[in-house]
Amino acid sequence: MTARLARDLHPIAWWLWAIGLAAYASQTTNPWLLLLLVGVAALVVSARRSDQPWAGSFRLYLAAGLAIVVIRVVFRILLGGAYGGTVILHLPEIPLPGWVLGITLLGPVTRESVLAGLYDGLRLATIVVCVGAANSLANPKRLLRSMPAALYEVGTAVVVAVSVLPQLAESVQRVRRAQRLRAGHGQGSRGVRRMRRFLVPVLEDALERSLTLAAGMDTRGYGRSGAATPAERRVTGALMISGLIGVCVGAYALLDQTFLGGSFGVGRVHVSRGAVVLVLGVAVCVAGMRSAGARVERTVYRPDVWRWPETAVALTGVAVGAVGSWVAQHQYAVANPDLSVSPQISAVALLGVLIGLAPAVLAPAPRLAASRRELQVAA
DSSP: OTTTSOOOOOHHHHHHHHHHHHHHHHTOOOHHHHHHHHHHHHHHHHHHOOSSGGGGGHHHHHHHHHHHHHHHHHHHHHHOTTOOSOEEEOOOEEOOOGGGTTOOEEOOEEHHHHHHHHHHHHHHHHHHHHHHHHHHHSOHHHHHHTSOGGGGGGHHHHHHHHHHHHHHHHHHHHHHHHHHHSTTTTTTOOHHHHHHHHHHHHHHHHHHHHHHHHHHHHHTTTTOOOOOOHHHHHHHHHHHHHHHHHHHHHHHHHHOTTGGGSEEEETTEEEEHHHHHHHHHHHHHHHHHHHHHTTOOOOOSSOOOOOHHHHHHHHHHHHHHHHHHHHHHHOHHHHSOOTTSOOOOOHHHHHHHHHTTTHHHHSOOOOOHHHHHHHHHHO
């Protein structure tokens, strides 16, 4: 019964779900799978977003994703003229100096080069859209409240970075509404002048609102470091740096199986040395964050609860990312199709994408600001 009540899902659950979708997208260049991931993110956002200002920022991420794809294809045409394959357009090749060996400017455009740019751009655009879905569904202020105590010192910077784009979406609506109310405003102006009259107030309003929020947080104690001795600071810094180095080395070892000697056997089980180093690095980072957070004393008013819908949504993201990793390892032709053949989709790959739709049903309906105002008026 609790899950059926309208309430805001924990923001960390939404971010874990979005990270799972982005992890799947980062391991494939299959355009059909990437488009399905974008569709899944859009459906979940339309089903579970609230009427708060940040909920309207998803369309900006879609526009940014489209721009990424177009720019990637254009750059592939401009700089990928030497890409072999079927020529679809003959462009004059511009000679370049010898010190830029390997780079060509214009030249014959092949179908494979255009598809390579399209696939790469679509993968990056899908990751951006997944991040935008989390930013549209999760309350950035509640997300900041749920951050570990060790990250409170950078709290104001985090809230400005997270809230700029949602505030930008709200500012667009506010400026459009204000300009419509002004008779004759913008009529007769075209091109750059009209764009300047619209963009300057939007950017100014969005930045001003974000800075106002950051200033309000600063007056309430965010960003204040606790007392610590020089020895404690050195220990915390050493733990964080060692952990980050371990994470970087472990991640590189997972990508390059020849690094660190590959894997070692424990009985019949083969364990990757990169995975071990990565896990140890994460553990050391957690120890460093715990040491840094021990000196920060903060109280939380009405902390966000974590119920079974949050667990289900988070596990959904983990499942999507795990399926994407399995497909990339065991069905390489599906995850990264050859440019000369039509991309194919397997049942497992399709199932992994469709799992991402589960939060549209598992997550509770969000509380709307309009309904809250009605309750306040009735009271």
